[in-house]
Structure formats: structure tokens, C-alpha cells
Amino acid sequence: MEHQYPTTIKARELPMARSMCWHCQSEVTGEYLCGQCVKVQPLSKDLDYFACFQLPRLLNIDEQQLEQTFYELSRTFHPDFYSTKDESEKAISLGNSAFLNAGYRTLKDPIQRAEYLIRLEAGAVKDIRSNPPADLFEEVLELQEDLEIFRQLVPKGASPELEALREKLQGERERLEKRQAEMEESLKGQFKQWDQVQSRTPLPGDAREEKNSILRAMQEILSNRTYVRNMVNDLLETTG
Amino acid sequence: MSRIVGIDLGTTNSLIAFMDKEGPHVIPGPDGQNKVPSIVGLTDNGMIVGEPAKAHLIRDPSHTIYSVKRFMGKGLADVKDDLKYFPYQLHEKNGVIRIEIGDKTFSPPQVSAMILKELKRRAEEYLKEDISKAVVTVPAYFNDSQRQATKDAGMIAGLEILRIINEPTAASLAYGLQKKTQGLIAIYDLGGGTFDISILKLKDGIFEVLATNGDTHLGGDDFDQLLVDVMVDDIFQTQGLKVGENPDLMQTIRLEAERVKIRLSDETQTRAVIELPNSTYEKVWTRESMETLTMGLVERTLAPCRLALKDAGLTASQIDEVVLVGGNTRMPLVWRKVEELFGKKPHSELNPDEVVALGAAVQADILGGHTTDLLLLDVTPLSLGIETMGGVMSALIRRNTTIPTSAKEMFTTYVDGQTSVDIHILQGERELVKDNRSLARFQLKLPPLPAGVPRVEVNFLIDANGILQVTARDIRTGEAQSVQVKPSHGLTDDEVEGMVRDSFQFATEDIKARQIIEARNEANAIIVATEKALGRAANLIHEKETESIRQILRQLGEVKDGDDHRAIRAKIAEVEKTTHHLAEVLMDATLKEALESKKLSDVIK
Numbered sequence: 001m002e003h004q005y006p007t008t009i010k011a012r013e014l015p016m017a018r019s020m021c022w023h024c025q026s027e028v029t030g031e032y033l034c035g036q037c038v039k040v041q042p043l044s045k046d047l048d049y050f051a052c053f054q055l056p057r058l059l060n061i062d063e064q065q066l067e068q069t070f071y072e073l074s075r076t077f078h079p080d081f082y083s084t085k086d087e088s089e090k091a092i093s094l095g096n097s098a099f100l101n102a103g104y105r106t107l108k109d110p111i112q113r114a115e116y117l118i119r120l121e122a123g124a125v126k127d128i129r130s131n132p133p134a135d136l137f138e139e140v141l142e143l144q145e146d147l148e149i150f151r152q153l154v155p156k157g158a159s160p161e162l163e164a165l166r167e168k169l170q171g172e173r174e175r176l177e178k179r180q181a182e183m184e185e186s187l188k189g190q191f192k193q194w195d196q197v198q199s200r201t202p203l204p205g206d207a208r209e210e211k212n213s214i215l216r217a218m219q220e221i222l223s224n225r226t227y228v229r230n231m232v233n234d235l236l237e238t239t240g
Numbered sequence: 241m242s243r244i245v246g247i248d249l250g251t252t253n254s255l256i257a258f259m260d261k262e263g264p265h266v267i268p269g270p271d272g273q274n275k276v277p278s279i280v281g282l283t284d285n286g287m288i289v290g291e292p293a294k295a296h297l298i299r300d301p302s303h304t305i306y307s308v309k310r311f312m313g314k315g316l317a318d319v320k321d322d323l324k325y326f327p328y329q330l331h332e333k334n335g336v337i338r339i340e341i342g343d344k345t346f347s348p349p350q351v352s353a354m355i356l357k358e359l360k361r362r363a364e365e366y367l368k369e370d371i372s373k374a375v376v377t378v379p380a381y382f383n384d385s386q387r388q389a390t391k392d393a394g395m396i397a398g399l400e401i402l403r404i405i406n407e408p409t410a411a412s413l414a415y416g417l418q419k420k421t422q423g424l425i426a427i428y429d430l431g432g433g434t435f436d437i438s439i440l441k442l443k444d445g446i447f448e449v450l451a452t453n454g455d456t457h458l459g460g461d462d463f464d465q466l467l468v469d470v471m472v473d474d475i476f477q478t479q480g481l482k483v484g485e486n487p488d489l490m491q492t493i494r495l496e497a498e499r500v501k502i503r504l505s506d507e508t509q510t511r512a513v514i515e516l517p518n519s520t521y522e523k524v525w526t527r528e529s530m531e532t533l534t535m536g537l538v539e540r541t542l543a544p545c546r547l548a549l550k551d552a553g554l555t556a557s558q559i560d561e562v563v564l565v566g567g568n569t570r571m572p573l574v575w576r577k578v579e580e581l582f583g584k585k586p587h588s589e590l591n592p593d594e595v596v597a598l599g600a601a602v603q604a605d606i607l608g609g610h611t612t613d614l615l616l617l618d619v620t621p622l623s624l625g626i627e628t629m630g631g632v633m634s635a636l637i638r639r640n641t642t643i644p645t646s647a648k649e650m651f652t653t654y655v656d657g658q659t660s661v662d663i664h665i666l667q668g669e670r671e672l673v674k675d676n677r678s679l680a681r682f683q684l685k686l687p688p689l690p691a692g693v694p695r696v697e698v699n700f701l702i703d704a705n706g707i708l709q710v711t712a713r714d715i716r717t718g719e720a721q722s723v724q725v726k727p728s729h730g731l732t733d734d735e736v737e738g739m740v741r742d743s744f745q746f747a748t749e750d751i752k753a754r755q756i757i758e759a760r761n762e763a764n765a766i767i768v769a770t771e772k773a774l775g776r777a778a779n780l781i782h783e784k785e786t787e788s789i790r791q792i793l794r795q796l797g798e799v800k801d802g803d804d805h806r807a808i809r810a811k812i813a814e815v816e817k818t819t820h821h822l823a824e825v826l827m828d829a830t831l832k833e834a835l836e837s838k839k840l841s842d843v844i845k
């Protein structure tokens with residue numbers, strides 16, 4: 001039948017697991033389909049998501065390009081196109097697709113993207129702290145206690161006490177939501193800084209110290225944000 | 241490459257379709273019907289499937305299985321609230337429901353396999369070739385056990401299920417192909433037993449599912465049940481009759497309730513009529529009264545819709561098109577509620593009964609390598625995780641992750657010399673293990689070493705069917721380790737193998753049942769046709785001839801209800817012989833009439 005959609009599979013290159021085709025042993029230098037026998041090749045175990053999607057390690061990315069590359073690579077690796085192939089090819093298609101899907105999901109979301117980047121660069125940043133600062137910790141502890149009291153009051157039915165507590169907790173929630181928004185705003189600032197350093201050419205002595213301090217700052221905001229967000233969710237769930 | 245067909249294995253109705261150069265087509269049965277009721281009946285002469293089994297449902301409800309899809313991949317505890325709706329006995333063995341009818345016991349995949357076989361036979365007859373490969377659809381919200389059970393059914397039926405795809409996604413394929421739609425679409429699928437909502441992005445031939453949600457325990461059957469409850473109560477109040485003690489009557493009421501619901505999709509008022517042992521019960525239903533009664537059920541579908549939208553990061557108004565799938569979406573109330581939620585008129589240009597099967601055929605064509613420009617990127621509907629300390633589930637793969645997808649987890653020991661770790665795999669969105677679905681357990685073997693030294697990496701992979709595959713590797717030696725996963729609610733490989741063998745044995749029994757049905761259908765058709773012919777030929781043949789034809793028809797009428805298909809066939813042949821002259825007379829008359837009233841060229845054309 002007549003189809004309207006174009007099937008474009010551009011010859012792109014990606015780091016592959018081996019330099020020789022697993023099937024016909026001919027040299028493969030980065031094509032994901034062997035030039036000789038056209039069998040699909042496994043992606044390199046060392047490939048990171050940024051490289052897979054051929055994006056620079058920046059935190060503001062071109063989402064259009066991300067999607068386009070995802071679709072393009074899916075057309076190459078998806079198991080649907082290998083269902084009549086042999087077991088080895090099926091397994092490679094499955095592995096490559098799973099990697100691709102995980103990569104797309106990670107990079108699409110700015111928070112996951114940042115967390116992933118920090119992990120990638122973690123070798124360089126040793127002293128990343130993931131506990132919340134004492135003041136936030138105290139605050140959350142207090143809220144948890146109030147929540148507990150609230151939960152115990154609920155089964156006893158409506159009471160002025162319950163209503164007062166509900167109001168208080170809702171107020172707290174709004175405050176925390178504002179705080180979360182502020183954190184996300186300051187994350188954006190860090191993203192910008194990171195991208196600036198990464199795009200500077202030539203990188204003065206690879207600017208490791210500068211980069212590490214941005215990563216550390218981001219990590220701190222990210223873990224505090226997780227803390228706040230979990231608390232907001234708890235509040236939402238319990239007090240409505 | 242042999243042909244791959246697409247199958248919609250529904251709770252209520254099943255269909256089989258194929259794709260050729262013109263596009264996807266549903267394969268009709270010999271009776272011209274596209275839908276096969278998903279009903280299986282046990283007769284003295286073997287199993288019958290589809291329309292004949294539906295007739296059997298009223299005659300002999302305790303030997304007729306319907307809605308078996310509700311039991312797929314489940315244990316008895318999962319369906320305890322439904323037991324009262326089913327006239328047959330259920331019990332459990334190895335975590336799997338077993339259905340007892342007569343002196344036989346079947347697992348749900350075996351019953352589904354009978355439906356699959358019937359569909360396969362239809363396709364083979366129609367396409368005049370052997371069919372051994374298929375794409376089969378399941379509700380998007382089906383969990384791993386339910387998908388695995390569907391695969392088992394295929395195996396038992398002698399069909400290799402190359403791919404399991406989600407029903408709403410299949411619908412989107414058929415819809416997108418036909419309408420060349422691009423943008424964001426929502427597929428709302430309300431069938432007989434399940435509800436699904438899927439949000440997709442269609443772009444340049446890619447069908448990317450952004451989020452899916454649903455309720456595998458909500459469908460048209462539940463609407464019928466509310467009507468049944470009202471009428472059963474009514475009958476008790478007015479006549480003092482306890483319908484619950486009479487399964488045959490219960491079935492009659494259930495079927496009448498469904499007919500009332502269906503009529504009220506077109507009419508605003510209708511009458512339910514039920515023959516009771518000593519009287520006739522009648523009740524007038526208005527569309528309004530039914531809508532008030534069932535509003536709660538329709539509203540229950542809206543929460544999953546909102547959740548799916550939230551997971552997709554969208555608001556209702558961003559959806560470009562809403563597509564309705566499944567028979568129960570013909571209810572005007574469903575239309576209104578869906579339109580209200582999304583703020584736009586839903587589409588239903590494609591037949592909501594057939595669009596899923598058509599989409600399955602398109603997917604079959606993609607797998608066969610013929611359609612190369614379309615690609616489905618589907619998601620896993622439920623989060624997958626493992627049990628950790630304190631009965632808490634730790635999620636490894638989040639719901640609505642594009643599949644295939646995988647997650648790796650490293651395991652080690654807590655005690656010196658410990659040689660195994662028990663791993664419990666779960667699916668669901670809740671915090672605690674007990675609130676989630678137990679999928680399977682396995683024991684990971686570890687070398688006897690000091691605590692914390694062994695390191696085994698387990699890879700949890702959800703394939704493109706949404707089915708879990710588990711592999712393990714010892715990090716220190718680099719060696720792969722085999723894992724024997726024991727499903728919590730699934731058949732073992734041995735059991736499936738045994739059922740494949742049994743199915744060959746049943747097949748010979750079932751042939752007899754089918755021969756009787758076919759002969760009976762033919763007899764019915766001949767009786768109707770001959771009666772009609774006699775009416776038209778009233779003045780053309782001798783009275784004695786009419787009388788002898790009438791007599792032989794009566795004999796056929798008696799023989800056809802028996803169990804001997806050869807006797808029916810023989811009688812049919814006799815009827816044909818006796819009516820030979822009648823046919824000739826009628827033909828002459830028709831031709832003469834035609835010649836007299838029209839020019840010859842018109843007649844020959």
C-alpha cells in the first residue's frame with residue numbers, strides 16, 4: 001500500500017561494543033549496521049546518553065533534536081524490525097533499544113538530565129553531599145509530627161482542632177511549593193553557568209575546579225529539592 | 241515468510257484480521273459475522289465456541305464459560321468479589337484459577353486457546369493457507385502475569401504469538417493509518433470487561449505512547465450487572481422469587497439487561513421482558529433511569545484519564561483528538577462524559593468493535609517487514625520493583641517507561657558463607673509489598689564467601705510485549721547465571737506443555753461438536769429458504785407436492801436437534817432431492833417474469 005511517511009535512516013556513527021562485526025568479522029568503525037552483512041551491532045558499554053544522542057554535555061538541550069534522534073535511532077534498533085531475524089540480532093536490538101529508551105527518558109526531563117550529568121562527572125566530584133542541611137531537616141521533622149497528629153485526628157471525625165491543623169498544613173505546603181519553585185529557578189541559573197563553562201573555547205586547563213563547584217552546587221539544590229518535593233507530596237496526599 | 245494475522249482477543253468478542261496491499265481487513269466467519277463471541281460451551285459432543293456457545297449459554301449456563309479474560313493471570317483471591325456472577329465452579333491450583341465444568345477442569349489460558357483456535361480456523365478457511373503466527377492484543381493495563389497467560393493461550397492453541405500489543409495502541413495504529421492524523425490523541429477504550437486510556441503522540445509515522453492507565457476490572461459487564469441487580473430485587477419484591485437460586489434464570493436476566501442497555505443507546509425508552517416460571521416480568525427502562533444508575537461507573541473511568549494526562553505532562557485541552565473504542569462507548573452517557581472531560585467531540589468514524597483487530601493486523605504487517613514506515617513505541621503500564629526490608633517495594637522501572645527497558649540491580653550477602661538471596665518481583669504503584677501485585681519469585685545463587693564479597697548483577701528487562709525477562713551475572717567471574725523464575729499466578733512450562741498435548745486430544749472431540757453445529761445451521765437455512773419458496777410457488781405446484789415437501793421439512797426439523805450430524809446431512813440431501821422440481825418451477829417463473837417485464841439486456845446483465 002501507499003505510505004506517506006518517509007523512511008530515512010541516515011548513516012550516523014556511534015561508539016560500538018567491538019571493532020569487528022560479531023557476525024562476519026569485517027571491520028566496523030561506528031556504523032550501527034555492519035557495512036558487509038548489514039547485521040545490527042551492539043552499542044558500546046561505555047556509551048553515555050549524551051554521546052548516544054549526539055548532544056554536547058550541556059544542560060539546556062535542543063529538545064527537538066533529542067526527539068528527532070530518538071525517533072531515528074528507534075527506527076534502526078526497535079525489536080519490531082527484527083522479529084524475523086535470528087536470536088542474536090533480536091537480542092542486540094533489544095539491548096540497544098532498552099538503552100536508547102532509558103537515555104531518552106533521562107535526557108528529556110531537566111531534573112533527571114542534571115542528576116545524570118552529575119553522576120557522569122562524579123568521578124571528578126568526590127565530596128558531593130546528599131543529606132539535607134540541618135535547618136531543612138528540622139523543619140521537615142516538625143512537619144512530619146504535625147502530619148502524624150493529623151492522621152490520628154482524621155478517623156475521629158471533623159473537629160475545630162482538625163480544621164485548624166489542616167489549615168496550618170496547607171499553609172506549610174504552599175510555602176514549600178514556593179520554595180521548590182525557587183530551587184528550580186536557581187537550578188536554571190546553575191544550568192546556564194555550566195553550559196557557559198562547557199561552551200568556552202578553549203577550556204582553560206579544562207576548568208575542572210570551576211566545573212566541580214557548579215556540580216556541587218547543583219547536587220545540593222537537587223537533593224534539597226527532592227526532600228521538599230517528597231514533603232509536598234506527603235502533605236498533598238494526607239490533607240488533600 | 242508465512243502470513244502473520246492480528247487478533248483482538250476480547251472479554252466479550254474476539255476478531256481476527258489480516259493486512260494486504262489495500263490495508264487491514266477483518267475476516268468474517270462463514271455466517272458473515274466479523275465478531276466471535278468469546279464464549280466456550282461444553283456439550284456432550286465436545287467444545288463449541290462463539291455464536292453457538294452463546295445460544296448454549298441460556299440452555300446450559302453451568303457448562304458455558306464467558307468473560308474468561310477476567311481470570312487470565314489471576315488467583316482465586318483476585319476474583320472473589322466476582323464469583324457470584326459466574327455460574328461455574330472455580331478453584332485454584334499453583335496460584336492459577338481453574339474452571340470446572342462438567343467433569344473437566346480448565347485453566348483460563350486453555351479456554352482462551354479454544355477461542356484462538358476458532359479464530360485461527362476461520363482465517364485458514366478464508367485465506368486458504370495455514371496460519372501459525374499472530375499478533376494478539378491485550379488491555380494496556382494488563383500486568384505481566386496477564387500478558388504471560390495470553391502468551392500461554394497462544395502456545396496451547398498452536399499459535400506463535402510474535403507480539404502482544406496494547407488494545408488502545410492497536411486502535412491508534414488503525415486510526416492513524418486511515419486518518420493520517422498527527423498530534424496528540426487520546427484513546428478511550430471501554431469494552432465488556434476492561435477499561436483503558438492511552439495518550440499518544442503521532443508524528444511522521446511514529447506512534448509514541450506517552451502514558452496509559454486503566455482499570456482491568458471495569459467494563460460493560462458491570463453496567464449490565466447494575467441493571468440485573470435492580471431487576472432481581474424487583475422480582476423478589478413483587479413475586480417473592482429468589483433468582484439467585486436459579487442460574488438459568490439469572491443468565492436470562494443478564495442477557496436481557498444487556499439488550500436493554502444496548503437498545504437505550506438508540507432509544508430513550510424500552511421494555512425489559514423476562515419469562516419467569518409462573519409469570520412474565522416486565523419493566524420499563526428509560527435512558528435517564530439507566531444513566532442515573534450507571535453514572536458512577538462512567539465517572540470511575542475519568543480518574544484514570546486524569547492520571548494518564550498528568551503522567552504525560554499534558555492538560556485535557558492539549559489533546560487534539562479523542563477516539564472511542566469498545567462496544568460500551570456507544571452509550572450516549574459515555575460520549576457526553578468524555579466530551580466534557582476533553583472539551584471536544586470524540587471521534588468514532590472507525591467501527592469501535594473492529595478498530596483494535598485492524599490495528600493488530602497493521603502491527604503484524606510491521607513485524608512481517610512489509611510496513612516499514614510505521615513504528616509503535618509503547619510503554620509499560622505499571623511500575624516494576626522488588627521487595628526490600630520491611631515489606632516495602634523498591635521500584636526499578638517506573639510506570640509509563642517506553643519499552644523495551646531494563647534496570648540492573650546488584651545483590652550481595654549479609655552473612656558469611658550465605659549461598660542464596662530470595663528475590664520477590666512486584667508490579668504496582670503502592671508503597672507496601674502487600675498492596676502490589678506479586679509477579680514472581682526466584683532464588684539467586686551466590687558463591688560461599690565472606691559477607692558482602694559476592695556480587696551478582698540482576699538485569700530486569702521488560703521486552704516489547706511488556707513481559708519481564710530476568711537474567712543474572714556474577715560480576716567477579718563475569719559468568720552468566722541461570723535464574724528459575726517462579727510466577728506467582730502463572731502456569732509452569734511443564735503445565736503449558738501438558739495443555740498443548742491435551743488440546744490435540746480435545747480437538748478430535750471438538751470436531752464432532754462443530755460438525756453438528758454446521759449441519760444444524762445448514763438445516764435451519766434450508767428450512768427457512770424452502771418455506772419462503774413454498775409461499776412464492778403456492779399457485780405453481782401441485783398441492784400433493786407441497787404436502788410432501790412440508791412433510792420432509794418437518795422430519796428435518798426433528799432430526800436437526802439431535803446429535804447425529806450424519807443423519808442431519810442425509811435428511812438435508814433428501815430435502816434437496818424433494819425440492820428439485822420446486823426449484824425448477826420457481827426459476828422458470830422468475831426468468832419468464834423477468835423477460836416479460838424487462839429487456840433481455842437487463843436480465844443478462
Ligand SMILES: Nc1ncnc2c1ncn2[C@@H]1O[C@H](COP(=O)(O)OP(=O)(O)O)[C@@H](O)[C@H]1O
Pocket residue numbers: 249250251252253254430431432433434459460461498501502503505565566567568569570571592593
Ligand atoms: N450499542 C451499544 N450500546 C451500549 N453498549 C454496547 C453496545 N454494543 C455493545 N455494547 C457493549 O459493549 C461491550 C462489548 O464491547 P467489546 O468492545 O466487544 O468488548 P471486549 O473488548 O471486552 O470484547 C458489552 O458490554 C456490550 O454490552
Ligand SMILES: [Mg+2]
Pocket residue numbers: 248250251407431432566596
Ligand atoms: Mg476490546
